[in-house]
Amino acid sequence: MDTVAENTEQTMIESRAALYWWFSTLFSRELDETSFNAHLNEQGQLLLTHLAQVPELEVEVNAVKQGLNLINQQAHPHLESAVEFTQLFLGDLKQSAPPYASVYLSEQALMFQKPHQDMVILLNAQGLTVNKSFNEPADHLAIQLDYLGNLILSAIKADDIALAEQEQAAFIQHHILNWLSLFIDKLKQCKQSGFYLHLAQLLKTYLELEVSLLAASYWE
Incomplete structure (x- = not known):
């Protein structure tokens, strides 16, 4: 692989990681x-404009923008956003949409169940820990997305890129998508502007x- 191709691939990897860290930040606090x-x-508008260029994402991107516009029309947008968050x-677990995998994947909707334990193992394997100032279970959506960003970035030094992508x-499939639809369904039941639901x-x-693109890349 020549230098230009290597630089391009590294930039793409870094961009993917940065996008997940952006999502992580918005769902963290x-x-x-x-x-x-x-x-x-600022950063969000640039990312959304970039994502809107992907046909499969255009509808959702426009919905996020509409939700953000509603918040920005308020006198103090950041306060409105904070209150909604x-x-x-x-x-409480009945009136809100807890961003923890355990709540949706355990029979009694409890926190600190197997998904949390699984994430602790994965974090430890990568030499990562949850920042003490965050003080949330390891299966919090923001932590999972942050971990995914780190996992993607580590592919830059991987000996086998295809294996790293798999x-x-x-x-993604076994730790996020396995509960994200249930989280979204719970969000739909909550009073809101629509921004976080669309996000x-x-x-x-x-x-x-x-997942689809990574699978296609594996078989090339």
Whole structure:
């Protein structure tokens, strides 16, 4: 592989990782005014414009933009966003949409179940730990997306890129897509502007597209 091709592939890998870290940030905590403008009105607009160029993502991207526009029409958009985040993700298990895999994959909708334990094992294998300041279970959606970004970035140094990509696809299928639809269904039941619901739907469609493309790459 020549230098130009190597640089192009590395840039694509870094871009994929950065996108997952962006999703992770938005699902991790409430954004202050500076973070809101940086991640949504600056970086976010660029990412959404880029994603809208993919036909399979156009509908979801437009829906996210509409939801963001509704928030931006408020007097203090970052505060509106923070309040909605709190109501959706930090409320009780009945009235909110908890962003934890265990809640959706355990019979009694409990936290700290097998999905959490599985994520702890995966994080430890990569030499990663959950930041103590975050103080959330390892199967939190934001942690899973952050881990996926790191997994993608590690492919730059992988001896077998195809094998690394299959590891990524397997993680997406068995640790995120196996509960994301249930999370989205719960979001639909909550009062909201629609921004986080559409963001989750965009994430799901993007993940499904990623799995499809990674599988196609494996058989080339």
